[in-house]
Amino acid sequence: xxxxxxxxxxxxxxxxxxxxxxxxxxxxxxxxxxxxxxxxxxxxxxxxxxxxxxxxxxxxxxxxxxxxxxxxxxxxxxxxxxxxxxxxxxxxxxxxxxxxxxxxxxxxxxxxxxxxxxxxxxxxxxxxxxxxxxxxxxxxxxxxxxxxxxxxxxxxxxxxxxxxxxxxxxxxxxxxxxxxxxxxxxxxxxxxxxxxxxxxxxxxx
Numbered sequence: 701x702x703x704x705x706x707x708x709x710x711x712x713x714x715x716x717x718x719x720x721x722x723x724x725x726x727x728x729x730x731x732x733x734x735x736x737x738x739x740x741x742x743x744x745x746x747x748x749x750x751x752x753x754x755x756x757x758x759x760x761x762x763x764x765x766x767x768x769x770x771x772x773x774x775x776x777x778x779x780x781x782x783x784x785x786x787x788x789x790x791x792x793x794x795x796x797x798x799x800x801x802x803x804x805x806x807x808x809x810x811x812x813x814x815x816x817x818x819x820x821x822x823x824x825x826x827x828x829x830x831x832x833x834x835x836x837x838x839x840x841x842x843x844x845x846x847x848x849x850x851x852x853x854x855x856x857x858x859x860x861x862x863x864x865x866x867x868x869x870x871x872x873x874x875x876x877x878x879x880x881x882x883x884x885x886x887x888x889x890x891x892x893x894x895x896x897x898x899x900x901x902x903x904x905x
Contacts, residue, residue, distance in 0.1 A: 747870040754863045772840040809862040816855040
């Protein structure tokens with residue numbers, strides 16, 4: 701059928717083929733770029749921030765323990781003030797994580813952290829009340845090691861599990877964005893080669 705085409709029709713058909721391929725290359729490149737940017741944005745704004753907040757929980761846990769031990773030894777109100785601040789910061793950090801975590805496993809780990817935190821606070825408050833009445837520093841510290849320390853260790857294990865989970869999500873996000881970028885580059889290069897070949901054939905015709 702193309703034997704009946706005029707010279708102008710052949711040129712127009714060849715030019716149209718090149719244009720279609722150029723548009724396809726642009727569309728693929730744009731889609732790939734947007735996808736890579738979206739994945740990278742989630743890695744930076746969600747996964748990385750969750751990991752930072754999870755590590756902050758560890759730091760607050762240490763501050764909490766240090767303030768509690770300080771009060772048990774010195775029985776000074778400044779340690780209780782520091783303890784209240786640490787607890788408030790922990791609650792705010794957990795609330796922030798609750799809003800940004802997007803997997804069921806992550807939400808379950810946060811539930812476990814919150815339960816461990818409540819158990820730890822309950823035992824710590826009982827020990828604080830005991831120290832405020834008649835307990836000696838030595839007996840209070842001994843009670844801390846027997847009653848509070850196990851709750852503290854359980855809480856730390858839950859936080860560690862959440863940190864490990866967020867680390868995996870961060871690594872998976874980085875890997876996914878790299879793979880998407882590589883596949884987009886491969887597809888664009890392939891379409892570019894096809895476009896060059898079409899242009900060459902059109903030139904010969």
